[in-house]
Amino acid sequence: MKAHSGDVAVFVRIRPTANFAQDLIECLPDGQTVNIYHRRDSRKLQDSRKTRQGSWSFRLEGVLQDVSQEEVYSRVCQRVVQGALEGYNGTVMCFGQTGAGKTYTMTGSTESYKQRGIIPRALQEAFREVEKRAEHSFSVHLSYLEIYNETLVDLLSPLQGLPHLSSRGMVVTEEPGRGVYVRGLSLHPVHSEEEALNLLFEGEMNRIIGSHALNRNSSRSHCIFTLHIESHSWTVSDAKYVTSKLNLVDLAGSERLGKTGSEGQMLKEATYINKSLSFLEQAILALADRGRDHVPFRQSKLTHALKDSLGGNCNTVLVANIYGEAAQIDETLSTLRFANRMKCVRTDPAINEHMDPALQIKKLQKEVQMLKEELSIYNTLVRRPSVSYEPLSEAQLAEINSEVQRYLDGSLKEISIISIRQVQAVFAQFKRAVQEQEQKVKAQLRQTYNLVEKDQSANTPAVKELDTSSSTEDVEAVSLGASAQSQKQTQLPSSTKSKTKKSRDKSSQSKRQGDGSPVSRKRLESASKSKLNPAQTPEKEVEPQEPDTESQNTEELHPPGNEPLQPDSPPPKAEAFEDFKVGQGSTINCILMENKAVLLERRSLLRQLTEEVNAVKREIDCTTAIIERHKMGGTQGQYLVVEEEPDATLLLQLREMKALYRQRYDALRNIKAEVNYCQHLVDQCRVRLLSEFETWYKKTFLLPEEELDAPVDKSLAQREDNQEPQHELVTNSPSAESFYTARCRTLKRRSSRVLSCTPVQRNSTPGSRQRRLLPILPVS
Numbered sequence: 001m002k003a004h005s006g007d008v009a010v011f012v013r014i015r016p017t018a019n020f021a022q023d024l025i026e027c028l029p030d031g032q033t034v035n036i037y038h039r040r041d042s043r044k045l046q047d048s049r050k051t052r053q054g055s056w057s058f059r060l061e062g063v064l065q066d067v068s069q070e071e072v073y074s075r076v077c078q079r080v081v082q083g084a085l086e087g088y089n090g091t092v093m094c095f096g097q098t099g100a101g102k103t104y105t106m107t108g109s110t111e112s113y114k115q116r117g118i119i120p121r122a123l124q125e126a127f128r129e130v131e132k133r134a135e136h137s138f139s140v141h142l143s144y145l146e147i148y149n150e151t152l153v154d155l156l157s158p159l160q161g162l163p164h165l166s167s168r169g170m171v172v173t174e175e176p177g178r179g180v181y182v183r184g185l186s187l188h189p190v191h192s193e194e195e196a197l198n199l200l201f202e203g204e205m206n207r208i209i210g211s212h213a214l215n216r217n218s219s220r221s222h223c224i225f226t227l228h229i230e231s232h233s234w235t236v237s238d239a240k241y242v243t244s245k246l247n248l249v250d251l252a253g254s255e256r257l258g259k260t261g262s263e264g265q266m267l268k269e270a271t272y273i274n275k276s277l278s279f280l281e282q283a284i285l286a287l288a289d290r291g292r293d294h295v296p297f298r299q300s301k302l303t304h305a306l307k308d309s310l311g312g313n314c315n316t317v318l319v320a321n322i323y324g325e326a327a328q329i330d331e332t333l334s335t336l337r338f339a340n341r342m343k344c345v346r347t348d349p350a351i352n353e354h355m356d357p358a359l360q361i362k363k364l365q366k367e368v369q370m371l372k373e374e375l376s377i378y379n380t381l382v383r384r385p386s387v388s389y390e391p392l393s394e395a396q397l398a399e400i401n402s403e404v405q406r407y408l409d410g411s412l413k414e415i416s417i418i419s420i421r422q423v424q425a426v427f428a429q430f431k432r433a434v435q436e437q438e439q440k441v442k443a444q445l446r447q448t449y450n451l452v453e454k455d456q457s458a459n460t461p462a463v464k465e466l467d468t469s470s471s472t473e474d475v476e477a478v479s480l481g482a483s484a485q486s487q488k489q490t491q492l493p494s495s496t497k498s499k500t501k502k503s504r505d506k507s508s509q510s511k512r513q514g515d516g517s518p519v520s521r522k523r524l525e526s527a528s529k530s531k532l533n534p535a536q537t538p539e540k541e542v543e544p545q546e547p548d549t550e551s552q553n554t555e556e557l558h559p560p561g562n563e564p565l566q567p568d569s570p571p572p573k574a575e576a577f578e579d580f581k582v583g584q585g586s587t588i589n590c591i592l593m594e595n596k597a598v599l600l601e602r603r604s605l606l607r608q609l610t611e612e613v614n615a616v617k618r619e620i621d622c623t624t625a626i627i628e629r630h631k632m633g634g635t636q637g638q639y640l641v642v643e644e645e646p647d648a649t650l651l652l653q654l655r656e657m658k659a660l661y662r663q664r665y666d667a668l669r670n671i672k673a674e675v676n677y678c679q680h681l682v683d684q685c686r687v688r689l690l691s692e693f694e695t696w697y698k699k700t701f702l703l704p705e706e707e708l709d710a711p712v713d714k715s716l717a718q719r720e721d722n723q724e725p726q727h728e729l730v731t732n733s734p735s736a737e738s739f740y741t742a743r744c745r746t747l748k749r750r751s752s753r754v755l756s757c758t759p760v761q762r763n764s765t766p767g768s769r770q771r772r773l774l775p776i777l778p779v780s
């Protein structure tokens, strides 16, 4: 069977009667149209216009009047069964007034083979087809569900020794990939028509039946008999297999309480039946209305269980059972109207294909083998020496590693490519070599500058102190200052030392000439202060001290070995740096400060937005939970069995909150990008400031030539923000400075604009819980 997108196929079946109301019901010879002429009031007969208003024409897939059970089956269900065996889901459903012939159509007589209905015929055909299709292996399971007074009942549970009529643990569930199913409903494997019929009849026995004026054996429940089919191909060694579900649904009949004369328990049943049928109608109406995006499936167990069987990926057929008698014309009309609506429900059947993982592995293994063979043939053809495509052995790997080493040394000119595995191993070896090299360089640097690892330094008391006393507003501080400088001196060869000393002498001379300079004055003060501190003990190992430059610690001003500073020696870098920032380096320092201020603002906005996003997320979760509770539980009270549809306001709120969340999340992302960008600017300024300082320091204090080439004091750069990851410092390009500065200023303006308003403002509506985020202006 080829399934195509289309509408639900709808048939009408008229229950045979000796009193067929010919003047009210007309079946046209096309076999598809039924006209109803319904005059409620005999006085209206006089008014031809009103009479015309009382006529309806229904064009359906087929009108089944006085047709055999066999014909009904072949026209209504045969193609659906064929489709199910090919992997299409199918649903055949009987709907109509109580006593109109639904059970007769669906199950038929359990006593007479000829009178048997759709279900036994479908089982017969299914197993015949299974026999015929020898190239496939089928597995068929059955389930039989009854929905009685909004309670789920497993009609086949007594077979498993489970208590009958127990809906405990049974619940309509949805799972991605599996669709809608009833958790807890028993599934019975069947291998023959007979086994299947046994189960059908067993289930029939367990159905709840009542007797009323219109039907002595009236079904008081909705019943869903389902065949679960799985088919694997024997012939095609394909990992794919198909599954399908064939639902055969016998709905309880709608009834006018006055006509059936129901009382007591039957009245209660009728109320449930009518209510669930009305929910079914609502769902069908929504499904038929293609503009609607919400279908109220969860209003009743019936609609929820049939969620994926009423349209969508399913071949769906409806049989509308009607009476032929005039007395039932109102109900006949409403049944036909329902049928007409059902006709508009769109279906889009597709084969339910799945992959068998075990078979897929086998298939891929086979393919790999074949490709290897192909490759070896190709190698032979192009006279290529035979290559192994197996994983490399230890010896081969060692050989590759040594080749790479020789290549890096320069003793090997090139590495010839043999196979992809070999190329991968070569690259891996290169990567290792680079990493080792990096480690070596790092260790060298650490040794040269006496640095400690960041996490290590966080444990040292000096840094801890900084962590608490400093903030991102801290100005640049010199950590190496005197210590590293002095240590460097201790490591220098004696010739260089003397050279340094000489230049210092020179420096001291020149400094003496300008004794009033702030640098030397401060230095002298610090030096004398340090002399006054007898409690200071010498540090054995020179740790990179990171002082709080706002309150200079006298301890840091001691050169290693606790030697007090001489008035004529170069000033400690920390001190000199402070002077540099207010003097020659003031412009770049000012820009750095501005950039940092912007960075701080952006960070605080980022924090604010993060909190907002989380708050909205929490609200969404909370509202979703409430909605779920509405849907799933309803009230477990004795009389409220129909699930409540979630409050429309809640749904609306949820939708708005989701929109808000998306909006705010976008804003958060933008701010995050800006924070990164500002951080980048700050890093750039810092590098510039430090490099200018280094040059200035060396020039001012006349250090020897070779030291002028010394790398930038890294501890200065590391000092800035202990909490921040170190960003890669990009080459400082002076031509980019104006650009970055302008950009930074724009950001700052924008940030102050945004910060001047609360980033998240309450909606103007009083009491409303919706929130709106202020738009963030794009950066030009």
Ligand SMILES: Nc1ncnc2c1ncn2[C@@H]1O[C@H](COP(=O)(O)OP(=O)(O)OP(=O)(O)O)[C@@H](O)[C@H]1O
Pocket (backbone or CB within 6 Å): 014, 015, 016, 096, 097, 098, 099, 100, 101, 102, 103, 104, 105, 215, 217, 218, 219, 220, 251, 252, 253, 254, 321
């Ligand atoms: N097409 C038909 N040919 C012969 N008998 C029929 C036909 N349709 C219905 N009947 C008979 O009418 C009676 C009521 O039919 P049935 O029980 O199938 O109605 P129903 O729609 O299932 O009613 P309810 O909703 O109350 O269960 C049964 O005795 C059945 O045998």
